[in-house]
Amino acid sequence: xxxxxxxxxxxxxxxxxxxxxxxxxxxxxxxxxxxxxxxxxxxxxxxxxxxxxxxxxxxxxxxxxxxxxxxxxxxxxxxxxxxxxxxxxxxxxxxxxxxxxxxxxxxxxxxxxxxxxxxxxxxxxxxxxxxxxxx
Numbered sequence: 001x002x003x004x005x006x007x008x009x010x011x012x013x014x015x016x017x018x019x020x021x022x023x024x025x026x027x028x029x030x031x032x033x034x035x036x037x038x039x040x041x042x043x044x045x046x047x048x049x050x051x052x053x054x055x056x057x058x059x060x061x062x063x064x065x066x067x068x069x070x071x072x073x074x075x076x077x078x079x080x081x082x083x084x085x086x087x088x089x090x091x092x093x094x095x096x097x098x099x100x101x102x103x104x105x106x107x108x109x110x111x112x113x114x115x116x117x118x119x120x121x122x123x124x125x126x127x128x129x130x131x132x133x134x135x
Contacts, residue, residue, distance in 0.1 A: 037107030044106075051100035058086040
């Protein structure tokens with residue numbers, strides 16, 4: 001009996017892994033290279049005039065929604081609400097009110113992140129600087 005005792009742990013490992021199949025193991029996701037704001041802007045600027053109109057920015061979104069909602073009850077109301085939201089969002093970005101977005105309006109420069117303030121010590125916390133002073 002003793003010569004086979006070393007097989008018990010191996011058997012347990014194999015049994016625990018037996019439920020895995022090759023289909024269950026997910027391959028690592030390949031990260032797509034990040035697209036810059038300038039590249040997105042250029043892609044949206046269909047007429048290459050250096051600005052983005054509301055139609056250029058929102059047209060594709062509304063068209064996808066129309067196709068998705070086709071024949072469904074309440075579709076026109078949902079599309080109208082979405083159009084209102086997109087129009088309001090566009091107007092908010094259009095700082096100069098000229099009806100188009102410049103690159104600066106489309107993707108304003110990001111503010112630098114603030115450094116987090118040091119956490120306040122809680123009662124009972126040990127200050128590493130005072131470790132030598134402890135009894």
